[in-house]
Amino acid sequence: MKSLKIFVVEDDDWFNKLIVHTLSLNPDHEVISFKTGKDCLRRLNESPDVITIDYRLPDMTGDELLEKVSESDRRIQAIVISEQNEIQTAVDLLKKGAYDYLVKSEDIRDRLLNTIKHISENRALQKEVVILKKEVREKYAFSNAVIGQSSKIKEVFDLASKALNNNITISIVGETGTGKENLAKAIHYNSIQKEGSFVAVNVAAIPDGLIESELFGHEKGAFTGAQTRRIGKFEEADGGTLFLDEIGEMSMNMQVKLLRALQEREVVRIGSNKPVSFNCRIIVATHKDLKEEVKEGNFREDLFYRLLGLSISLPPLRERGPDIILLAEHFARLFAKDNGMPPKRLSDSAKSKLNKYHWPGNIRELKSVIDLAFVLSGEEEITSDHISYSESENMDDLMVTELTLREYTRKIVQLFMKKYNNNTKTVAEKLDIGQTTVYRVLKELEEEQ
Template identity: 40%
Template sequence: MAPCRIFIVEDDPWYGEILKYHLSPDSEYEVHLFTSGLACLKNLGRQPDLLIVGFSFSDMNGTELYQKIRKTLPTVPVIVIGRPAEVRSGLHLLKQGVYDLFVKDENTKELLWNAVQRIREKHHLLQQIADLREELGRSYAFGHRLQAESEAMRHLFSQMEALLPFDHPVLITGEAGTGKTLIARAIHSRSARRQKPLVTVDLGSLPAEQTEIELFGQGKGPFADAPGQKKGKIEEAAQGTLLLEEIAELNPALQGRLLRLLQEGEMVRVGGNERIRPEVRIIATTGRNLGEAVRKGMFREDLYTRLSGLSILVPPLRERADDLLPLARYFLDEFCRRNHRPPIAMAGGVKDRLLGHSYPGNVRELKTTMETAAVLSAGPAIRPEDIVFDTRKAGPLLMTEEKTLREHMAQIIHLYLKKYNYNVLEVAARLGVGKSTIYKMIQDNELSPFIERPLTGPAALPGAAHNRNRMSGPVS
């Protein structure tokens, strides 16, 4: 591993040499001493791992030097040292991101050494993580990262591998729930930009009036009371990848701004005039037919041409029969792992029931189906009756929020009560739970979050008069 490179910037050469000697005990540390701010700045290209900076120099003060360092090396830790009065006046530097402030006294050397060791350990750990990611990127093909065995997905993986050497925009299309976002993340994780950020923007969920600032940021206004400067998602993704989900929802004016970014590599913040070159790769996804949107005048043809040079169509689950059962098993195991439950098997008939459905909601629907079945299962295996395909019609609440198993059960019981006309005995039989469990949940108002009005007992249920004879009687 490369030695830890430390820059000491100290205008007192004698004191600087003492620190240099103390901080370079062996070959694991490479220490360089500079007596002026300008000399330090000229050598920042040597990529130090840590800078130890004094408060004042003949050519600039410590605050100025720190700000210049931070522009070039935004993440490298900087420790500032000085006399007691200087440290007191420099406490504002902690808010600006200085790693620590130390007073020059008899304890300085020991404090610096302890800080260097902590930074060295963190640097070593980050390097190990980076090396591991690099190795994983080389060792694992897309088929190992994404659960798939079908011929359609193997063809998709070969397309993804083919575009890895290129840094052009990518357009990923496919029906809702097919896993377009997962494909985009896999492409980023195998690309040359994998060590840089992947920033995601869901254009379909952003209010139209917020989209421009969210993407391009806010420039400094011309007046004192104007809103402050703010980076947008494009700048946050600089050197990395910007994932634009539901690109078809972008309004025509912003389509033009995005096209300019793709063509010229530069942008201007909203209300600003500074030209910024974020150097970012764009991956866009959509469930709509962009070609049709172009023909209807809803999407710019030149932007569509720019985006679709490298395009991928993710096949629906109904065209990936060989993937269905492996995916079902994977989602079931993941649910058990997240909820600290032992593995759940699939009883006879479950696989046939899974294979007999068309999955209009694609992989997302299968995931919800398996998680619902895991909640409903009363034993070590899910049963055919635990496979409920119409849960996706209950709306977006089911299985999209973190809840307790009891809360999931309440939601599913209410779904069945509504489906079977609030016949508690039939619902109890179909779910394999005691009717007393359902009556108790009604009595305790555990079902009330899922209906229009609170439930205080059997008589308050919709259709109770019609079903009174079925909902009364001894409680087992």
């Protein structure tokens, strides 16, 4: 099958044959010629990829034919060919949608072939983009992006599905490593915003002095080092989704500016007074309890309610029951595929060990554990001997050795401090003890070192 269908519209018999002969030298071209614009229009239903248009035809002008072609199918690339080197005419035609304007001269064949080459390359790139978009959508289909069959993850699916046909702001809450960004991507690529870009910003990873420029952009010369204009993430996400990860880490000063941007649906680049409007869905994520952050004065209450929207809580892996093994098997298959290796199964002992662990690092930790186990296992099966954790001990190991109540208390506090990122308030709540008790235990441990 020919890769490029080209219509040639030229009333001069000699020049018509010249163009047809030149283009037909490439075996991938299917070339059909016409003497009038009307003849060409009658066969537009054959969907040509390119049309070369003589500017002065017997029945209509080149710009008239160009306009009718554009109305019929804007994907058709039109090349206007004229005897006159008229700059203003060329500019007008390019504004109307012509791909190129060529003058009939000695080098017309080379210039025409060069233009056709560029069109072919652009079409190939467009096809590649379409294929990549399809692959991304398949990758982030809910069944692929958020794997699980537990009741808690099904509740997440049900909530997320309610956001697909609208533009509601979404707030995702969950411990580190639970897959908040994956869920955000799944929502985007299955929603009405899927044709737009998914733009992710990790608020915690950007210094406070740079976050405004990152989100809103800046003009050339706005500050030292601003050598060119930079488009901010809000503008970049226009028509799509802006994902603000770890929103709880944003400074109070930046929270004020973010609130205004969300209220007005516009941003002002640093160094400019001109507002730039945007239209994108906002998805935020955090591992913190923002209500508590509001109470403690670390997060603005008005911004909290502006961002709340549809709230989705991602459960930690230890509360997802059968999903642990489902995910483990998925990561084992993925590792085998990515590395061109034969698949390996999980033994009963491996599954038992995986189910007993409390997974402080959640899904991210599980993937690392399975990747390592796959490498360590030389056979077709991954056993419990190949499963190793980064922590020196877990709650099951803790009960093997007989200790005093005081020693057990210290070890439990240590484990929970690791599990909850050294947040003494959260540890106190989870263990149902006073925060002062946690401080006392940590002080005793420090003094003993």
